[in-house]
Amino acid sequence: MTEVSPVDWLTAAEALQADGFDYFDWLGCVDEIGRRDCLRIVLVVRNLGEDAEPRMLICSLPRDDPRIDTVSGVFAGAAWHEREVAELFGVVFVGGERRRLLLSPDFEGTPLRKDEVLGARTGMNWPGAKEPGESEASPGRRRMVPPGVPEPEIWGDRDSSQPPADPAEVAESAIGGRVRRTRR
Amino acid sequence: MNSPSQSHRWIRLIEPACTSCMICARECPSWCISIDSHTEPVGGLPPGARDRTRNVLDRFAIDWSLCMYCGICVEECPYDALEWAGDLTQPRSSSELLVEEMVEHTSDATSR
Amino acid sequence: MQRFGFDRQEYRVAMRWVDWYGDASLWVLDVALACCTLEVDAAAPVAAVPLPVLDDRAQVAVVVSGTVTDRLAPAVAAIVDGCEQQAGRRPLLISFGACASSGGPYWDSYAVTKGVDQLLAVDAYVPGCPPPPEALSAVLDQLVGRVPS
Numbered sequence: 348m349t350e351v352s353p354v355d356w357l358t359a360a361e362a363l364q365a366d367g368f369d370y371f372d373w374l375g376c377v378d379e380i381g382r383r384d385c386l387r388i389v390l391v392v393r394n395l396g397e398d399a400e401p402r403m404l405i406c407s408l409p410r411d412d413p414r415i416d417t418v419s420g421v422f423a424g425a426a427w428h429e430r431e432v433a434e435l436f437g438v439v440f441v442g443g444e445r446r447r448l449l450l451s452p453d454f455e456g457t458p459l460r461k462d463e464v465l466g467a468r469t470g471m472n473w474p475g476a477k478e479p480g481e482s483e484a485s486p487g488r489r490r491m492v493p494p495g496v497p498e499p500e501i502w503g504d505r506d507s508s509q510p511p512a513d514p515a516e517v518a519e520s521a522i523g524g525r526v527r528r529t530r531r
Numbered sequence: 532m533n534s535p536s537q538s539h540r541w542i543r544l545i546e547p548a549c550t551s552c553m554i555c556a557r558e559c560p561s562w563c564i565s566i567d568s569h570t571e572p573v574g575g576l577p578p579g580a581r582d583r584t585r586n587v588l589d590r591f592a593i594d595w596s597l598c599m600y601c602g603i604c605v606e607e608c609p610y611d612a613l614e615w616a617g618d619l620t621q622p623r624s625s626s627e628l629l630v631e632e633m634v635e636h637t638s639d640a641t642s643r
Numbered sequence: 644m645q646r647f648g649f650d651r652q653e654y655r656v657a658m659r660w661v662d663w664y665g666d667a668s669l670w671v672l673d674v675a676l677a678c679c680t681l682e683v684d685a686a687a688p689v690a691a692v693p694l695p696v697l698d699d700r701a702q703v704a705v706v707v708s709g710t711v712t713d714r715l716a717p718a719v720a721a722i723v724d725g726c727e728q729q730a731g732r733r734p735l736l737i738s739f740g741a742c743a744s745s746g747g748p749y750w751d752s753y754a755v756t757k758g759v760d761q762l763l764a765v766d767a768y769v770p771g772c773p774p775p776p777e778a779l780s781a782v783l784d785q786l787v788g789r790v791p792s
Contacts, residue, residue: 450754451713458753467751475557479550480570480586493562495751540775561741561748595770596745596758622769622782626744626758629770 348403356406357416360390364421368392368402371422376432378461379407380518386413386436386460392422408438410460410514417443435459461518464502468495497521539600541616544591544633548612551586555604555613563597564604565630566590588634595620596629658722658729659691660703669787670694670703670730674722677709679740679773686776694729702787704735706779710742710749711756720762735766735786739779744768 351359372391379385385407393401408415417440419426429440430448437457447454456463473493477483492498497520499505501512512520551568567590573583605613623629660670665688672691673683683706697703705726711719726734738759741747746757759765767782784790 449712449714451716454713454753456753465751465753467753471562471751474559474562474565475553477553477556477566477568479553480568480584482567482569482589491557493557540771561750594745595741596768597741597747597750598770599741599748599772601748619775619778620770622767622778622785624767626738626760626765626768629744629768 348405350405350407353406353408353415356388356404357418357421359404360392360418360421363392363402363404367394367396368399369422370395371424372401374418374425374428374432376436376438376459378410378436378459378518380410380461381515383407384410384515386410386438388415388432388438390418390425413438414441415439416441419443460514461521462514464497464517464521465495468493469503495521538617539602539615541618541620542593542598542600542602542605543614543616545612545614546588546591546634548610549588549591550610550612551588552609554607554609558603558607560601560603561597561599563594565592565594591633592630593633594630596626658694658726660694661687661689661691663688663704663783664789665689667695667698668701669783670697670701671783672703672705672726672734674705674707674719675709676707676711676715676719677742679708679742679771682773682776683708683739683779686779697730697732702735703730703732704737704783704786706737706739707743707759708739708773710747711759711762712754713756714754716756716762719759723763736763737779737782737786738765738768740774741770741772744770747772 349359370393372393374388374390377387377389379387388406388408390404391401392404393399406415413436415438417425417429419429419440420442426444427448429443430446432438433440433443433445434447434450434454435457436459458465475493476490490499497503497512497517501516501520505512551566553566556564556566566588568586568588570584571587573585576583602615605615620629620631658672660672663669663671671687673680673687675683703726705723707719723734723736736759738744742749742755743759746752746755749755750757756762767786769778769782771778781790
């Protein structure tokens with residue numbers, strides 16, 4: 348696993364290919380919000396000829412302006428993976444193809460970023476929000492939120508005198524979890 | 532013989548065991564379980580005992596158009612009030628008809 | 644429908660139909676979107692073939708099996724429309740499995756249409772994830788009146 352800066356990304360990929368790692372395996376992205384304020388691009392390539400471990404190339408990009416060179420000129424198969432990362436995380440692959448791969452043309456948002464809230468879960472009434480012994484939402488009582496929806500005071504019902512929640516707060520609060528475990 | 536493919540076709544509620552704890556509804560990944568309940572005081576307590584209430588289940592419904600038959604509800608129920616069964620859920624002409632009400636209301640004039 | 648070209652002859656011949664009862668009385672086409680299609684495949688008694696010229700009394704049915712993504716939703720609608728054009732009659736539409744019926748476990752996805760009935764009128768909803776193959780056989784029997792429903 349080798350981490351490189353964005354300016355060295357393309358040459359590092361070319362060097363791996365020249366070194367015999369010419370089989371493109373996959374390219375993906377990890378939203379590190381909550382740990383580091385970045386998106387990490389991951390490239391995995393293999394050397395099918397020799398009995399070698401696959402090589403992983405990593406690059407960290409700022410979340411507010413993630414730009415990186417396309418490697419589709421080096422590994423043609425990377426094109427679809429880059430299109431998927433571009434539409435789901437909002438990463439710009441300079442020189443790469445801009446067409447959407449999986450989402451409909453009119454879709455808005457970057458759904459795989461951890462601070463993007465799953466709208467359907469916030470809109471629907473969660474059957475689990477009721478308490479035992481209850482048939483309707485009793486007003487004034489704090490409602491339990493389902494996994495995937497941030498706590499109301501962070502998102503949705505936030506005190507308007509406070510600044511908007513930062514992405515790390517939203518991402519952390521939306522994790523939820525299996526409801527029988529105690530929260531941290 | 533009850534092979535897995537023959538037995539994991541339906542989920543049955545064992546109503547007397549249900550305490551309306553809401554755990555199955557909260558754990559269900561598809562949000563397909565709906566529960567209504569209310570509290571009632573417990574009678575027949577010895578003199579001087581503090582008041583106690585119990586939960587009474589009014590409604591337990593599974594929306595079969597959403598259910599993915601994962602069985603998490605069956606596993607998570609602390610009172611074993613849900614079990615797998617072999618009856619095949621029937622197709623319907625509307626998705627609303629796929630919501631199955633599992634609580635019997637024998638006091639209702641229009642009970643099914 | 645024009646955009647996907649399903650009105651064009653070369654696409655129509657690619658549509659394959661199953662002669663369900665072997666007597667040309669019911670022809671079934673599967674819109675194979677995801678895992679549920681494996682069960683439809685297991686239920687089909689014979690291989691699918693291009694649609695022949697139909698008897699006036701013949702019925703046709705389209706089974707939507709699997710998740711309808713927002714991206715593919717227009718294509719699914721266009722296929723069913725193409726089926727109607729090809730058969731010269733409105734097909735029975737069967738929503739097979741949880742995903743086709745409501746979005747199923749993916750109802751909350753940012754990319755999933757919550758059931759094919761958001762696009763088209765459905766005649767029967769078959770629950771299951773997936774339903775067993777016999778559930779399709781049973782619902783077809785019911786819809787064409789081969790068993791009392």
